Amino acid sequence: MAFVSFPFIILVALTAIVYFLVPKRFQWSVLLVASYVYFWINSEWLVVWLLLTTLITFFTGRCIDIISKKGKAYIADHAEELTAKDRKAYKAKTKKKTKFVMLTGVFLVLGILVCMKYFNFFAGNANLLLTKIGFKLPTFKFLLPLGISFYTLQALAYMIDIYRGKYEADKHIGKFMLFMSYFPQIVQGPIARYNQLANQFYKEHSFDYNRVMQGIQLIVWGWMKKTIIADRIAIPTSEIFDNYTQYSGVMIFLSAAFYGLQVYADFSGGMDIARGVSQIFGIELELNFKQPYFSTSVEDFWRRWHITLGGWMRDYIFYPLSLSKNFGKLSKQSRKIFGDFVGKRLPAFLAMFIVYFLVGFWHGPNWTYIVYGIWNGVFIVMGILLEEVYVKCRQKCGISDVSFTWRMFQIFRTFSIISLGRLFSNAKTLGASLGMFKLMTVKWYDLSALVDGTLTKLGLDTANWIVLAIFVVILLVVDNLHEKGVNIRESIASQNIIFRWIIYYGAILAILIFGMYGPGYDSAGFIYEQF
């Protein structure tokens, strides 16, 4: 069942009706049933993988909790007999036990993801070497369960957080199953944290007309972004990426920019639908985007793009690595060799490279994604290292850092770097992306494609380009208003009934008339579903 399809609307509508009719204490069970129905329709028997990860995570959390509580109780019961040193030693012993349990859980849950998603990548790369000495590892065709990359990260965060003592483990297996499978966000996130999401499931939610209408507005807006912009711009983008040798450098750059817009409209559209559906149930999901194309640096971009993945990487990879003892030693040694400036920053830079390598690899088992991740890491580190140089250059040229033109330049520069990185993430092979880069350098000055009608031969006629341009402008205006802190949905809700319904009907008509649909009025799948 596609996320943007009429059966999905029916599922949401039926779930909402039952959700508000049953006694409030059973609302979470309605969501759990709907989530497993949705998962089953999409992945059928692969549901056992979700159940396995859920059970491992749940019992790991419980074990850690029980061991920690026993440890604390022992110290409290023997407060008078134990010296401060004894207490510290006992705490360390308990921590060691919980760490072992946590690491076992992490190993098992991560193992499922790595085996299913990455085994063939590792085997394929190893075979490049092994075939030379007469060996060959087998490869398997695994079918991936829906949202495995997303729910695995949630599970890992949960186990680590329990180990860190951030919150207590869930005692109710049914409610925990809902946290792991909640249907609006299992497809492509946002990657939720237990303490942010689970508590909302356990509260009782009344029907609130304004909240439900605001949720529906968000669903409609997400649907517009997906069907009118993303699925439309996908046509010329695919044409150029699939046949890049036939196009000049400027067209390849345009295809990268088109793909940037496509993936934004697609992914953020999906997030709007997930958040809108959740709002109907009275559940607030985390924001995953904050106007990313208004970013003034690559670092800024990654604070606004796929925020929940960035936050996950920060809390569970970047911080632990940067503050690890080995990285500390590296810092001390490198300070002696390179001086204070580089030495202090080196562990963080190294951790940052590892993070972006993992961000790329998380997207898929392909070198194109790995290079895409590293590309972003390189520009972030360069941005930090060269910041002082930039400031001096700007001061020498008399450019104010608050001027409109400077900000526009920064936005264009960031957009270009990010878009060029997408030549890696969207190309079929690393060779193809390098080929595109080569064409951009040797055939860059051939601008004739912009005016000789090439654009209308990419699968979209003039009318479709105009529709696309209009809706991209609307998207930019909406993002600009959000950037200025305007709450558009509240503004619409406060208008008189006639104006309000003109907007609602206009938006629905726009989706029906201008949306791109396949057979059965289904939209194309979401890009992030495949990750």
Next chain:
Amino acid sequence: MEKILNILQEIRSDIDFQNEKKLIDDGLLDSFDIIQIVSTFNDEFDIEIDVDELMPENFNSVEAMKQLIERLQEEA
């Protein structure tokens, strides 16, 4: 307190640390800043700030950082 302020000013001279109370919540300090602050605190105050302590409430203000340092010094 003065020592903490000096360290913070050296890392981010553009922030008014004395008056800002939501350094993390408002996104004034990023993860790079946090790593630099933590490693400098560890060196200067002879403490070990564990990754478990990297919570917004410990770094939102100078006062919160001071409390964290004092607590870790007591526990050491």
